[in-house]
Amino acid sequence: MQMEELSAAHGALKAVRAGAGRDIVLLHSLLADRHAFDPVLPALAEKHRVTVINLPGFHGSQSPMLPLLDAYVATVEDGFDEFGIGNDAVLIGNGFGGTVALAFALSHPERIAKLVVCDAAATFPEEGRQQFAGMADKVAAGGLGSIAEIAAKRVFSPAYLTAHPEKIEERKQVLLGIEPKAFQAACKILQEADLVPLLPHMRVPTLVVCGEFDQATPPALNKQVAEKIPGARYVELPGCGHCPPLEQPQAFVAAIKDFVGL
Known part of the structure; x- marks a missing residue:
């Protein structure tokens, strides 16, 4: 499968593209990067033009100027403009990327035709917020490699991680490609x-x-998102x-x- 490298906002935003047809745009999770979608990219690109964006501060994309959700939405909008994304696009976001996708769809409903929210929240309870604060503090003290085991346990189910313990080291390598300040901004x-x-x-x-x-x-x-929309x-x-x-x-x-039209 041929991959095209993309750059927007004077090089500040990096992405890759594969396939042809109606646009699908993918936004990754906090503890991942664009490669999280590699296993599904061939299936998505069979009938669609798929653009996989590295969010600000992740693996080549410039860190956000401000730790604000609106800033991420504006960055994604720049990508839509410069990458020529059609207004009939399907936007798919996982985790943090799902929260950004929700905010983008609410702010720019005219820019997309369908939204897939994958394992994402519109807000977090106090316990969840404290977990993000804890990860940000741990990164500040010991770098992103220090949360590799925590990340693996948050990304994968317990049974899967037991069967694939090597995924902890894999998470560490992914995390080391993220700018610490960008990670802390996303946690905030x-x-x-x-x-x-x-x-x-x-x-x-919307499909959740x-x-x-x-x-x-x-x-x-996730059910809260589905029930409210x-x-x-x-x-x-x-x-x-x-x-x-x-x-x-x-x-x-x-x-x-069926929802996306694969």
Whole structure:
């Protein structure tokens, strides 16, 4: 599969592209990068032009100027403009990328035709906010490598991680490609975000997909998104963790197939 490297905002935003057809745009999780979508990219690119964005501060994209959700939305909008994304695009976001995708869809419903929110929250309870604060503090003290085990446990289901202990080292290598200040900024955004009051005003058809054993963004938070958005549908993947495209790529593709038009 041929991959094209993309750059926007004078090199500040990096992405890759594959396939041809209607646009699909992918936004990754806090504890991942664009490679989290590698297992599902061939299936998505069969009939679509798929653009996978590295969010600000992740693996080549410039860190955000301000730790604000609106700043990330503006960066994604720049990418849509410069990458020539059509207004009939499907936007898919996992984890932090899902929260950014929600905010983007609420602010720019005219820019996309469909939204897939994968293991993401519109807001977090106090316990979740404290976990983000704890990770940010740990990174400040010991660097991103210090949270590799925590990251692996948040990304994958317990059974999957037991069967694949090498995934801890894999998370470490991914994390080391993230700018610490950008990671801390994303943690701050997730601590402060509250899109719940806006969800009833969503004008974009939405599908919410969640892993049954997601420890980072549990099913209850995903169900809240689906319940608040008019007409949204919720699909839960049995035995899966926070990142279905990595852990259960075939199940993830099957869950979104009809909605996206694969």
